[in-house]
Amino acid sequence: MGWEDELFALFDDLEHQASALFGAERDLEVADRSRAEYQQVGLAGRLMASVGAEATLGVVGVGALTGTIERVADGWLLLTSGDHDWVVAVAALATVEGASARSVPAVAWSPFTRLGLGSALRRIAEAREPCLLHLRDGTRHDGILGRVGADFCELMQGEGRRQLLVAFSALAAAQSHR
Template identity: 75%
Template sequence: MGWEEELFALFDDLEGRASALYAAERDLELADRSRAEYQQVTLAGRLMASVGRRVTLGLHGPGPVSGTVERVARGWLLLAAGEHDWVVALDAVTSVGGASERAVPEVAWSPITRLGLASALRRLAEAGEPCLLHLRDGGRHDGVLRRVGADFCELAEAEGRRTVLIAFSALAAAQSRA
């Protein structure tokens, strides 16, 4: 082998090493960037990507509930679970099983998803359907939603014709009874 061939072999070897170092450095940078980007992912974003999927939610109060994610919005989600739909307060969710690996950032959500928990509960109140309100402490109230305020709802209980005010901060989920 002549000196030119040795020189080209050396250059090829150096080029291969440089490519390997660049690839290793690039992989580390991509991993760092991926971790930094994932910090922006929210539970609501993961659930939004899970619309149409069957999931199991762990909830403060009622415990695990399984069903299909029908809708996700600011602060709540709609879960179809057989005959009964659940309006679930997102901050009452403790765990999610079966969620999509992807996420949908809030900037890509429809303007309708900006409606809060009060809007979902108002729809139940307007329908006049019986429902069961599950509290985060495990308590339950059965009746018909009458009115919904800024941070509470008013429930006419089925049995005693008594009206109960439920603070949103105590509410885990509303389950339809129709």
């Protein structure tokens, strides 16, 4: 092998080393950017990607609920489980098992997903169906939803239709029959 061949072999070796170093540096940068970007992902985005999937939710004051995530919106989700529909306050979620590994950014959500918890409760109230409200402290209240305000709802209880005002901040889930 002549000196020219040795020189070209040395240049090839240096080029491969530089390429390997560049690749390793790029891989570290991509991993670092991925971690930085992931901090922007919210629980609602992961739940949105899980619509249609079966999941087990750990809900404060309720316990474990297993069913299909049917809808996710601003501050709440709809879970169907057997003969029951559950409107669950996202703020009352402690755990989610079975969620998609993907997420959907809020800019890609339908305008209907911007409807808050009050909108979901108004639908139950309009149906005039009996429901069970589960609060975050573990208490439950049976009745028929009446009017729904900005941050509370009225639950009509018993034959005398006694009114119980329930703050959204205390509500974990509303359970209705289908």
